Amino acid sequence: MSTAPQTNTSADLVRDSGGDGRLVATGDWILDNVKRLDKKVDSLAGQGSGLDASGISRLDASGALLLERVFCRTGQDPASAGLSGQWQRLFEAVDSACDDAHEPEPEHEPQWRQVLARIGMATVEVAQSTRELSNFMGITVLRLGRTVLQPNRLRLTSTVHHMEQTGLDAAPLLILLSGLVGAVVAFLGATVLRDFGAELFVIDLVTFAFLREFGVLLTAILLAGRTASAFCAQIGMMKSREEIDAIRTLGLDEIEVLVLPRLIALLVTLPLLAFIATIAGLAGGLIVSVLTLDINLTMFLDRVQQTVTLKHYLVGMIKAPIFAVVIALIGCLEGLRVRGTAQSVGEHTTTAVVRSLTMVIVIDALAAVYFMEINW
Amino acid sequence: MSAVGDQHDPDLVIRVNGLDNRFGSDVVHQGLDLDVRRGEILGVVGGSGTGKSVLMRSILGLMRPTGGSIEVFGQRLNDPDDAQRIMSRRAGVLFQDGALFSSLTVLENVELPLKSHRPDLSTQLRRDLARSKIQLSGLPPTTGPKMPSELSGGMRKRVALARALALEPELLFLDEPTAGLDPIGAAEFDRLLRTLQRALGLTVFLITHDLDTLYAICDRVAVIADRKILAAGPLSEIERLDHEWIKSYFHGPRARAARHQETTQG
Numbered sequence: 001m002s003t004a005p006q007t008n009t010s011a012d013l014v015r016d017s018g019g020d021g022r023l024v025a026t027g028d029w030i031l032d033n034v035k036r037l038d039k040k041v042d043s044l045a046g047q048g049s050g051l052d053a054s055g056i057s058r059l060d061a062s063g064a065l066l067l068e069r070v071f072c073r074t075g076q077d078p079a080s081a082g083l084s085g086q087w088q089r090l091f092e093a094v095d096s097a098c099d100d101a102h103e104p105e106p107e108h109e110p111q112w113r114q115v116l117a118r119i120g121m122a123t124v125e126v127a128q129s130t131r132e133l134s135n136f137m138g139i140t141v142l143r144l145g146r147t148v149l150q151p152n153r154l155r156l157t158s159t160v161h162h163m164e165q166t167g168l169d170a171a172p173l174l175i176l177l178s179g180l181v182g183a184v185v186a187f188l189g190a191t192v193l194r195d196f197g198a199e200l201f202v203i204d205l206v207t208f209a210f211l212r213e214f215g216v217l218l219t220a221i222l223l224a225g226r227t228a229s230a231f232c233a234q235i236g237m238m239k240s241r242e243e244i245d246a247i248r249t250l251g252l253d254e255i256e257v258l259v260l261p262r263l264i265a266l267l268v269t270l271p272l273l274a275f276i277a278t279i280a281g282l283a284g285g286l287i288v289s290v291l292t293l294d295i296n297l298t299m300f301l302d303r304v305q306q307t308v309t310l311k312h313y314l315v316g317m318i319k320a321p322i323f324a325v326v327i328a329l330i331g332c333l334e335g336l337r338v339r340g341t342a343q344s345v346g347e348h349t350t351t352a353v354v355r356s357l358t359m360v361i362v363i364d365a366l367a368a369v370y371f372m373e374i375n376w
Numbered sequence: 377m378s379a380v381g382d383q384h385d386p387d388l389v390i391r392v393n394g395l396d397n398r399f400g401s402d403v404v405h406q407g408l409d410l411d412v413r414r415g416e417i418l419g420v421v422g423g424s425g426t427g428k429s430v431l432m433r434s435i436l437g438l439m440r441p442t443g444g445s446i447e448v449f450g451q452r453l454n455d456p457d458d459a460q461r462i463m464s465r466r467a468g469v470l471f472q473d474g475a476l477f478s479s480l481t482v483l484e485n486v487e488l489p490l491k492s493h494r495p496d497l498s499t500q501l502r503r504d505l506a507r508s509k510i511q512l513s514g515l516p517p518t519t520g521p522k523m524p525s526e527l528s529g530g531m532r533k534r535v536a537l538a539r540a541l542a543l544e545p546e547l548l549f550l551d552e553p554t555a556g557l558d559p560i561g562a563a564e565f566d567r568l569l570r571t572l573q574r575a576l577g578l579t580v581f582l583i584t585h586d587l588d589t590l591y592a593i594c595d596r597v598a599v600i601a602d603r604k605i606l607a608a609g610p611l612s613e614i615e616r617l618d619h620e621w622i623k624s625y626f627h628g629p630r631a632r633a634a635r636h637q638e639t640t641q642g
Contacts, residue, residue, distance in 0.1 A: 031494070031505075031544045038501050060544040061576060065508045086577075093575035097511045340525045341478035 011063075013040040013070070016052070023070065026055035029063025037066050050074055054082035064094035129337075129355075136333045137325075140263065143255045158261040166227045166262075167269030171276060173226075178210070178218050178277040182284025185209055190293055199293045203303040206285030211312040212371075215278030217364050219270060220323035224356040228331035231262055232352035235335025236345040244336070254336070263328040270324040271317060278316065315371050323360050330356040387414045389449060389547055389579045390435060396443035397430055404430050406603040408444070417573055417580040418608075419590045422600030423621060428583045431600070432549055435581070436463050448547075465493065467547040468540030472555060474532040476524040482535050483520035486510055489542040506542065513538040514568050530561040534568075541572070547579045554586045566592045587634040 011027030023044060029037060051070050059067070068091070071078050083091055109117070147153045189202040235258055238244055247254050282304070289295040334352035338344050390412035397405040404427040412418050422428050434441045435448065437459025446453045449466065453459040463469075476485050486506040490497060497505070511517055513534040524532055533553060540548060553569065554562035570593045573580055584590060590597060590611060598608035601621050607614055615626045625631065 034501065034505070035494075035497055038498070061508065061512060061541065062505050062544055065505060090575045090577075093571060094508065094512060097508070097514070341523075343479040 028058040031062040059087040162265035175280040178280040179284035182281035186285040186288035210281035216274040219274045220360045228356040231331030232335040236338035266324040266328040271320040391447040394444040416595040419594035468545040474536035509538040591638040
């Protein structure tokens, strides 16, 4: 192992003590020593009348940059510095490439203007993306209409594939989540209602909560996180690899090929999942009721049968297709808005999840108020 | 080939001995030997799927070879971590499409290796060094604040070259540097490579399909075929070899045009 990297090198720039005050450069002018040399150059370069570079034993492009600075300050002709032949060529290559005219540093605007500008841009962005979303919804509905009229245009394989991914694969997690939330709701109800001796109403609480709200809401929240992000990332990567452009040049329509199968898949699976979530929530409530309250299975089912009307079920289920549309469209739209870079994919995926979650919760709140008002 | 490992010839920067690479039942390399000499530009050619990139990745420590030994700067690379440690300091790599970090500006891309390996440098000095590398790669200084997505393919390669040169490597790996460039841009890039290689005294490991590049700048050529290095030597020797692939590669119409151009110019 004879030639280990030479790290024990030295380099120096000193002012010649004798007579004419020339600067003398010695040693290895390489990246390892650049930090030290930079300081020396700054402190000495203005003083000397010329530079003697014949003592330089090694030079690389970084060292050459510093040498060039010295020559710049002293105004000396580099050729007269006595740089040995093999380094002269390197120096010339660096010297001819580098002019010291840097690009002007970008001027920083005052802080308050930056803040205002960001608020302004965010506002414009929200307005723009809202317009884009309604635009996109319009186009998708048109394509959906065409597909209904010509059913053979539907990409069946792709649709079923997305059903599996968004529906079947999400089911175990969803059952676990809603079961646990059902149990928690029952616990909360039991704690509060026990004082009134009204433990039986725990069943009402769980049933109402899951049929009207939680079943579908939990499903939508899970899918907004799980599916909107997946749609966005899939389509976004395709966009950045020009696959979307390829689809267009092949005379296909990206809405029909990519968006419709995802939308239809979600329209089918989200209501199904919402139903599963509702049942799982009720089961969670049932388990807690049976184990901790004086309620047995028959009582529970009896009570459920008395309180549940079709109305409650519909209040919940009617929201499922709306959530499906929101999640699928926002996920796909954000994917199509991706521009090239990996960072852009990340940003739009975040946006897709945040927007679809927000929309789901806002719509759910509005629907709750509406159904209260019409006494359903 | 007698002195393996114990005696190091300082003129051999890379020594690959009996390299084996297998993916499942798919044998890519079997007993592959290759030497790269100090200060040369070695062009590595071979058909698609013959394992040119696999060879490069093995040397760089981006993958663990199935067998064989690799020595770089006289040090035996026993595992990929070793290789990556040595390579990140002493070798620069230019990947096929540049592999610039898309979330960083051009200047930040070139600064990055300096930042991680030379944290003691002041910000100002680091920027100046990065700027000089950008200019050395033939780009105007105004390129610095741009994002990689705003650049053309040729400019991206130049930025990648600037980043590869940031730590003053002795050894440069290039994976198809002229692929995807127009002929004029490719010729300019070839010239730039030659100039820099001479000025900085670089050793270059160059994977290419580009016959113009081979004729214009390579000192030696290594041909990968049949899972090993079929032959390595000056172009004039390689051309004459009697092997099917070599014949069709060097004696097709494109090769004749490249050779003609080289003789009329040089």
